[in-house]
Amino acid sequence: MEFTVSKSELVRELSLSQGVVEKKTTIPILSNVLLEAAEDRVTLTATDLELGIRCSCPARVKKEGSGTVPARKLLEFVRLLPEGDVNMKFLENHWASITCGRSRTRIAGMSRESFPELPATPESIAEIPVKTLASMITRTSFAISMEESRFTLNGALLVMRPEGLTMVATDGHRLAFVQATPEASGTVDQQFRALVPKKAMNELVKLADDAGPDEKALFSGDENHLFFQVGHRLLMTRKLTGNFPDYERVLPKDHALSAKLLKDEIKSAIERVAQFADERSHAIRVQFLSGEVRIFSSSVEMGESEESVLSEYTGPDLEIGFNAQYLLDFLRAIPQDHISFELKDQKSAGELRPAGEGITDQYRYVVMPMRI
């Protein structure tokens, strides 16, 4: 195999593979990237068997073929090369020779045969604008459980329905729910549900950052995998198996009380007060009073803090404990300036929503209170 490719294009595509190649070299071949040259393109594939990415860039192919080289070393080296064309040629012993300007290098590769075969992409189910997808991911993925033991919570639920795309994530203490309109997210005839691992969601956001504003992701799935084709890049991931909690039961039907708040005000206030909350539980007390919301924290070792912000609140006085981190996660994820904080009582879930005009999708964030 031999081909010539532009350095900058090679670097860009290689960078995308870095999040996928295995960091712990348990299986050596998985830290390699597969290079395939055919017609006028070179295709790069990386996988850790959970997640796979395949992307390509135009190349002048002199001789078709394929080979693998360590992904990290290749990127680190190519990045240092001067702008211009890079020539790559695979030798008999799986080594790759790289020539660029006056630099001549040979990298030890491995046999292509040992590289895992990726599943074939089935027919697409839906077309989702990537920017919509990315914005839904950034508003839910923080609520995914970090723990590995509860398998089904290690990802988000993705539901494609005629009414549009829904994404839900939870860790058992809070739940983030986004539902986009059919116009914004595309639509399907038949409902499709799948659990997407958190790692795949992060990679999808990276793909979206690199894509054009109107680009769409062709979404498809087979029994075990999900596929997102964005332009000439394909991300595939294993589905998570198991039952996602019944999120509809969790979403409160009605709230007696509601407080309107300025996002920046409440966010800064919580950030400051939370400095004096318990280091593990991040517990703060939130007091809803007529016309204002007060926040308290205290810790025996460090001290205590109190702050109040103005609010449109007319209900009875109410004090509820919350994990400050959970509240901040939401406040940091939304672009809007106003929020509404909806409540029922001390023991029931609180719900946060962005407020204001121009909100087309439905974003709900449910947080369970603490007893302090």
Next chain:
Amino acid sequence: MGRIRILPDQVANKIAAGEVVERPASVVKELLENSLDAGATEIRVDVEAGGRRLIRIVDDGCGMLRDDALLAFERHATSKLRDVKDLLSIATLGFRGEALPSIASVSRLLLETRSAEETTGTRIEIAGGKMLRCEEAALGGGTVITVRDLFYNVPARRKFLRTEQTELAHVASLVTHYSLAHPDKTFLLTSAASELLHVTPVATLKERVYQVFGSQVLEDLVEIGEREKQLFIPAPSVPPSEAIAEYRREEAGEQEPVHAFRISGFFSRPQVQKANRNSIFIFVNGRLIRDRLLLHALSSAYHNLMPASAYPFVLLFLESDAEEVDVNVHPSKTEVRFRHGSFVHDFVRDTIRERLMESRPAPSFSPSARAASAEQPAARLPYSEFSQMLENEAPTAVSVMEQPEAALPEFSLRPAAGPVPRLDFSAPPLEVTPGPPPSGKLSRRLDAHGEFPAEAVPAPEVSLSALSDLRPLGQIHESFIIAAGRDGLWIIDQHVAHERILFEQVMKQRAAGRVETQRLLLPLILQLTPEQQIDYARIADELHASGFETEPFGNRTIAVKAAPAAVSAAELDKILYEILEVAEGELRNASLDDLRRGICASIACRAAIKINTRLDAAKMEWLLRALSATDCPMSCPHGRPIALHYSTREVLKAFHRI
């Protein structure tokens, strides 16, 4: 003719022998106690064939007058007790007057004794309870009792004897124990021709422990020191049973009903873990006993410092007024009753726990390296039947093991015992330990180990309080923190360290009733087995107080609605099952306090950072500081050690710089 007869003395003695003389070790015990009661300062015990063929006890005690010697073999004849009042305050080891006739009835016994008041001694020979001879003899002071062919006339009993090795081990451990209780006396134990134990009088218990067990064991021990606590009995109305004691007190001019209890002895650092209770020696008023109350007090002192299945090494001496202890419980006198049991229990538990906290002893490396093995062979004799079996098959195993150890050069990170040039650049200079004060009694003969070396006293006590000024250097395997301190290197297990910190926090919050709980989005439904269901019902209130809001949810199912804030939702089911398991296991009979500790330990363990977690420098520093602030930074609530210490001295030694 009536059917009921009074048994002849012969038969009665044999029956009593069944209770008192179980095995050769019981004979040794009775005779040894007699010698001690006789004020002997030098006691020699010879046994042959594990005591079946021969047991001989030679002492230099007060001896017996001729008439007394004859009387001694009558049932219930004793010099130690006069009337029933004395039973309330038994100060001697023996008192029943049964031992000698019992032993004499099941063996061939030879008594040779001379009291200082008489010019000639007495020799009495008895076999199977029948007196064969009684004559005058020329003897030195003291008493020699020779017991041959034990159980020669009781074949059934002889069959129940274990192997010679086992019987010997029992005898050896018995003599060892008594030698510990009387550091001011000489004990010599020989079997056939070999010397199993030979200790000369020393001034302190510490020296005796060194003589018996060697420097290795001593280093792992913490001395309790003398602790005393007074028990005030306010009740002025005296129950009838106490009337006599009260009377005695008044006679002595003592109005205030005060009883003093004193504890002294040694206990091991928590990392010393024994598989059974054989290393727990409890002496009450100089008498070796096995007492469940005290054993329980010990294990609760070590609770959360040591796994439940492990036992410490403890040498405990409890002294009290004789009236506070009733030894007349069982003929073998291994059990006692305390008049104020719970007071004694709490006193022992609190004292040991307090000392454990104070000393914060740090484990160091190379516990296996047997530096200059100095312990007595008797202390080495394995006690368990199983190891005995092994021993019997390969009788030379011990000697084979011993030989190369002496011959080979020693590769050890631990400085060998013995004088080492004192060269040390660490800040606190080594203390010069003054030698033991010369004892007034007896001329101190040079014993087998030479003088008590200064090295055996651990120089400046390495304590975990030093944790606060440690500087973290990094992690190994993202699991253990390496830190440099004033005196050397420390390795800290990050998970157990954090576990200890959280455990104390959780306990404090729990005690203050300020438990932070996080409600769950969806209740967690747990299936229980019928057993767990019962245990759940029992601990439900405590669970609730600890922050778990649970309620029954149909048959054998519970719903968890909220959990302590530290526990992540993902771990919740595991932790609850774990708590139930603990509740159904060891804690079924335990107190609420133990249950609470169990729950807190589970919460802490689940919430603590795991191993294989990368920590940045600030986090490590925080962890070390928080750890040093805990009450008990030496082991995690489940009993694993937290920190290992590798002293500058050991480093220097390993590099051959000293």
